[in-house]
Amino acid sequence: MEMRPARIALCMMAKAPEAGQVKTRLCPPLSPEEAAQLYRCFLMDKIAQVRRVTAAEPVLAAPEGAGGIFEALAPGFRLLPQRGGDLTSRLVSVLERLFEAGFGGAIVIDNDTPTLPPGLLERAVTHVASREHDVVLGPSEDGGYYLIGLGRIHRALFEDMPWSTSVVLEETLRCVRDLGLTATQLEPWYDVDTRADLDRLAAELEAGGDKGPRHTRRLLLSLGRTSASGGGL
Numbered sequence: 001m002e003m004r005p006a007r008i009a010l011c012m013m014a015k016a017p018e019a020g021q022v023k024t025r026l027c028p029p030l031s032p033e034e035a036a037q038l039y040r041c042f043l044m045d046k047i048a049q050v051r052r053v054t055a056a057e058p059v060l061a062a063p064e065g066a067g068g069i070f071e072a073l074a075p076g077f078r079l080l081p082q083r084g085g086d087l088t089s090r091l092v093s094v095l096e097r098l099f100e101a102g103f104g105g106a107i108v109i110d111n112d113t114p115t116l117p118p119g120l121l122e123r124a125v126t127h128v129a130s131r132e133h134d135v136v137l138g139p140s141e142d143g144g145y146y147l148i149g150l151g152r153i154h155r156a157l158f159e160d161m162p163w164s165t166s167v168v169l170e171e172t173l174r175c176v177r178d179l180g181l182t183a184t185q186l187e188p189w190y191d192v193d194t195r196a197d198l199d200r201l202a203a204e205l206e207a208g209g210d211k212g213p214r215h216t217r218r219l220l221l222s223l224g225r226t227s228a229s230g231g232g233l
Contacts, residue, residue, distance in 0.1 A: 202220055
């Protein structure tokens, strides 16, 4: 009998787009309200990226109590409430529930890479589905990762991790080796966390014309954050 392909979850870990709670390292040059608007645009552009990956099932892990916001932003996505106080607890809880729901693989992604090519997400799904490696990582240029894909949960990959530092990827790969697992890496990409990152994003969107993340581009233009609109970062 022919085996059915494993179901793969492509899961966004999201925050509520509230002023003072998101993208605070971008204040200044942005106000807290503008930073929240930018994060909301990042979410909408990431949702559009995920929708283009037809080989995976879209999932959004939302903060508890914020489900209504994300039902409106991401119709058709499976919504999971994030549980736990710290990032490690929330990640482990989300992954445990995805595997308990019958998924044969899970990929958790960030929302800070609005220009990430959807092809990288598709490659991550292919790698996880193939089970050639235990762990799939999308390295960030700042030393973290923009995605992690697993065929089954390995809690040690997240426990005692120095999140939001430049050694997250290095420490994760060390854990992979210590556990006797194998990993494969996708192309590095950049997060938008700092003013320099925002400068880079604005320049890239200006040079790209109508391509790329439309919600983010529209907002930056409306805020006068590109030279094309007579402003500057």
